[in-house]
Amino acid sequence: MADIFREVDEELQQERAATLWKKYGGWVIALCVGIVLAVAGNVFWREYQAGQRAEQAAAYADAAALLGENKPREAAEAFAALADAGDAGYAAIARLSQAAALVDADDIPAAAETYMAIANDASVPAPYGDLARLHGVRLRIGSADAPTLHSDLAPLLTPGNAWEPLARETEAAISIQEGNIDAARESLKLIADNPETPGQLRQRASELLQALGG
Numbered sequence: 001m002a003d004i005f006r007e008v009d010e011e012l013q014q015e016r017a018a019t020l021w022k023k024y025g026g027w028v029i030a031l032c033v034g035i036v037l038a039v040a041g042n043v044f045w046r047e048y049q050a051g052q053r054a055e056q057a058a059a060y061a062d063a064a065a066l067l068g069e070n071k072p073r074e075a076a077e078a079f080a081a082l083a084d085a086g087d088a089g090y091a092a093i094a095r096l097s098q099a100a101a102l103v104d105a106d107d108i109p110a111a112a113e114t115y116m117a118i119a120n121d122a123s124v125p126a127p128y129g130d131l132a133r134l135h136g137v138r139l140r141i142g143s144a145d146a147p148t149l150h151s152d153l154a155p156l157l158t159p160g161n162a163w164e165p166l167a168r169e170t171e172a173a174i175s176i177q178e179g180n181i182d183a184a185r186e187s188l189k190l191i192a193d194n195p196e197t198p199g200q201l202r203q204r205a206s207e208l209l210q211a212l213g214g
Contacts, residue, residue, distance in 0.1 A: 072104035092128045112139040146178035165197045
């Protein structure tokens with residue numbers, strides 16, 4: 001991590017910020033995929049243990065197996081089919097898994113579009129919709145314009161939102177992209193000064209804040 005912060009310090013100028021994000025964006029995408037799969041796997045396992053929706057559980061397992069066979073495109077298609085045919089609970093999980101599979105297939109535009117479709121679907125429970133929104137915004141850093149990204153991220157920045165700390169970190173990355181280092185420092189300070197923020201995220205915010213001269 002020290003190398004990342006050192007490069008941030010060296011590339012504060014507006015025209016280099018976007019390049020820096022692109023360089024380390026893969027790390028963020030990997031984090032996104034890990035969160036999605038962890039959430040999806042946890043929900044799937046609870047459903048499976050309860051003995052409910054056996055057909056859908058089997059379909060989900062088959063789709064997940066395609067990922068294990070290094071067939072992310074086929075897995076994405078299978079998750080999409082399950083989302084179309086399943087009930088509301090399984091549909092949300094299947095869509096999240098579809099988007100994660102698209103990331104694995106290196107189809108970032110399609111993954112971002114799928115995440116944002118989930119985020120804007122009022123029938124999706126808030127925790128899943130908010131998670132999708134976070135990923136949808138992060139995947140578009142460096143490709144979408146900053147005002148649009150700030151607007152899309154805004155619903156997650158309310159106090160008490162489960163994803164607020166990660167949303168603040170994302171807000172800082174968007175600000176770096178547009179060359180607004182003062183705004184980035186402000187977002188990172190909110191993370192670092194909040195005692196309820198998970199320790200690892202607070203430490204990361206503090207170190208990046210220091211690298212940015214805050």
